Amino acid sequence: MGSGPTEAREGWEMATREVPQPSPERLTPFAGHPLVVAVTPRQPELVALTAASWSRAAGGVRLCFAYVDTTRFVVEEHPDGSVRHAEIDPDAVDDTWHERRRQIEDSLTQLLGGSGVPWDFRYLAGRPDRALTHLARAVDAAAVVVGTRAPGPGARLREVVEGSLAVQLSHHQHRPVLVVPLSVVDWTTPLWR
Structure with a gap:
């Protein structure tokens, strides 16, 4: 039996799966459901304060703050949303992530x-x-809260190359993105300046 174009096409169709799309049935109510809040080191307070305001408006829902370290990779994902991660370079020993984690947690504690x-x-x-x-x-989570990219040298170039996190999130999951x-x-200011 050959592997002609028809068999290959049928195999491809069988290998694909339908991705669940946003719909009223998939809507997660704000009340009683946490918000995931993306944070970065030295990020302006406005992101966390906006999330806290939404939390209070939704009856005091929990905020799940998260920092994503792009210099590390996921070894294992846990059911609670946490991960076990490792350095991308197996020969490198870089424990600066511990200090970064502490700084972010301390900042959130001071703020909230x-x-x-x-x-x-x-x-x-x-x-x-x-x-x-x-x-x-x-x-x-009922929604994901993110800040726009911080201004500064190279920010616009990084957004062009990497894309907007808010746009990526809106294309890869069904929850609203604030x-x-x-x-x-x-x-x-005139545009031609």
């Missing part, structure tokens, strides 16, 4: 301590859109 908003923090690895999607599924603007364009 005493606010009454329940929260936790996960240190993730790999592709940000994939890692945040896995966490959102694991905790049954985008917190961290810098805006002054529309009163």
